[in-house]
Amino acid sequence: MSEFMSCMQEVETLIRARYPVIYLVTFEESKTDRVLARIAGGRNKKSYGWSFTQGIHPLIGAADGSKSRTSATKDPLAALDQVMASNEAAIFVFKDLHPFLTKTNFAVVRKLREVIYALKNTYKTLIVVSPVLELPTELEKDVAVLHLPLPSAQEFSELLDRISAEVKDNPNVKVRLEGGARERMLDAALGLTLGEAENVFARAIVADGVLDGNDVSAILDEKRQIIGKSGLLEYYEAKEQFGDVGGLENLKAWLGKRAHAFSSKARAFGLPAPRGILLLGVQGCGKSLSAKAVARQWQLPLLRFDVGRMFGSLVGSSEENMRKAIQVAESVAPAILWVDEIDKAFAGVADSGASDAGTSSSVFGTFLTWLSEKRSSVFVMATANNVSHLPPELLRKGRLDEIFFVDLPNRSEREEIFRIHVRKRGRSPDKFDVARLAASSSGFSGAEIEEAVISALYDAFHENRDITTEGVLTSLAETVPLSRTMQEEIDRLREWAGARARRASPQDDSLNGASSERKLEV
Secondary structure (H helix, E strand, O other), rough: OHHHHHHHHHHHHHHHOOOOOOEEEOOHHHHHHHHHHHHHHHHOOEEEEEOOOOEEEEEEOOOOOOOOEEHHHHOHHHHHHHHHHHHOOOEEEOOOOOOHHHHHHHHHHHHHHHHHHHOOOOEEEEEEEEEEOOOOOOOOOOOOOOOOOOOHHHHHHHHHHHHHHHHHOHHHHHHHHOOOHHHHHHHHHHHOOOOHHHHHHHHHHHOOOEEEHHHHHHHHHHHHHHHHHHEEEEEEEEOOOOOOOHHHHHHHHHHHOOOOOHHHHHHHOOOOOOOOEHHHHHHHOHHHHHHHHHHHHHHEEEEEHHHHHOOOOOOOOOHHHHHHHHHHHOOOOEEEEOOOOOOHHHOOOOOOOOOOOHHHHHHHHHHHHHHHHHOOHHHHHHHHOHHOOOHHHHHHHHHHHEEEEEEOOOOHHHHHHHHHHHOOOEEEEEEEOOHHHHHHHOOOHHHHHHHHHHHHHHHHHHHHOOOHHHHHHHHHHOOOOOHHHHHHHHHHHHHHHHHHHHHHHHHHHHHHHHHHHHHOOO
16 A cells, blocks of 8 residues: 555544544645545545635536536635535535635634534534645644655556556557666656656657656656755756766765665665765865765755755744755655755854854754654765864764765875876876876875866966876975865864764775875875
């Protein structure tokens, strides 16, 4: 049984228990209508719908302009009066009543409270169906609220079967979902409504006449549009891949083992969805690049979470923005939520009471609660440079799966990084003495190595020649790496991570080994 149907069974239980008002938060209006009508029929009850444009009408089959509508009940007060006056055993489904449940519409709130009292000892139930939860304080104790889940992979599978049956006789359309293509399609569709999925499948067919595993990108594009509408999260189209990341083999292996962890096969195997990781380490050593690369490897949307956008000018709006951002991320799950430089975002939590009346602390608390309790397939990738700014609550086990320490690259990793950046600039690494370059760049981060290559390119372009090993060596000699200007801070970071974090690079790249290498080469 799908999670949606399990929730609808709970709705039926509430109806049988004579709960007067039930609030269902969902975008799936049509599907919810069909199930509620079936529940009403099974209980020998009538089922009616209401909307501001139609008034009260039969729940199923009333959107065709029939005379079954009652235009006099378009006004919510009149509609609620009719619910109270009705002598039938019935379910009344009010759609999008939430705009009327505000302080400026106190008459509707008051009337709804009277409806609650009137319906308690009857066989009538009022069900509010809305995509957003808007519940005034006056109704919190008397209204049961259920958040209906989005469709499961099984429901998308049934949708694909229906679409395949509809187009099987069309010679201009090919459906190729053999092997793992079907599962990739279903996994990518998770987080969409059935209507959104049907639209994107149809768009994929119209685009090239084929529906296959390559259309996963079309589904991700649909999710990008959903995210863009929120304005709170940024959809990052990841073009980077792990071939662009030098070293960090332990981190790559850990992430590689979880590449299919959000699939239905993983659920059937008993695997829980991975929660997330914290990448802690020196600036410019590949933390953000790894977040982008894993999105490409896992073929999941990458959502950049800018905590600065959460802080609004109105009292309480920051906490609400955080909740909305989390809701948007969960609505397109499975997805990766990339929280870049989380240490800076929540650096002022400890002094929040004095600096911003506790707003930062409240926003951080909302985020922490979600990390601890989340069941959605949202994988959090947080990056940080300064451990002293990290609130200790974030580091507690259970909120994230692992903490990885990303140190400065050692000699073999620097060789790999030089090869990557030389190749990206259209040159063959075989024409460069990468061993010599690696030996001369001890203490350099990956970002500093890239900048040295770019600087050498500028010099070569200015002098009308090609880039050479000697040119890159000159750029390296002119650069003072961060490891020298911030040596004390980096040493403290290494000391902290030695017993508290997992190394992103293999065991032979230990902190002591890295320190020994610096003593020999610097």
